[in-house]
Amino acid sequence: MKKFLLMFLITIFLLFNLTCSIFAANIFKEGIYKAADFNFSQENTYSVQNVSPEDSVYILLFDENQLQLQSIRLAPQSGKYNLLPLKPDYRIAIVGKGDVFIG
Template structure:
């Protein structure tokens, strides 16, 4: 009976870890240009960015007229920074070899 209880607890833990890793991986972005609509984030909500890699990266946010409205240089393993409220028409450019984690 003990073996079954331990097996059930371990299965639950493994399931939780897998779901957490999938969510985390879906919010990690590499170098490129993205539409804010591609992120499936809520329009006007506040988000935070963080460099989770050991390489430098920068993030730019442009409005619908290609005017730069925010720039953040992210050093390796940086703390998280607030992004401006995003609209679906905004573009986000990530420059560098780092991996950027975006969270709400």
């Protein structure tokens, strides 16, 4: 019975860590990112959300000619906002100390 309980606890621990790492893969900090680096599909629409409890973030979306297409200011723990359809040459700039979830 002790072996079963120990194996069960280890399994739960490993699954929890795997789930957290998958979710953390879509969280980004301040910086400039190329849309191709995210492996986003052009057919899907994506949303952004500030998951930081204290810091706000500003999102800027630029096309391949460095023309600004979209800008969104995200308050701490904001709701989800839709991004325009992304092409591989687009750039996403994140300004601020918050953490941005893109999904």
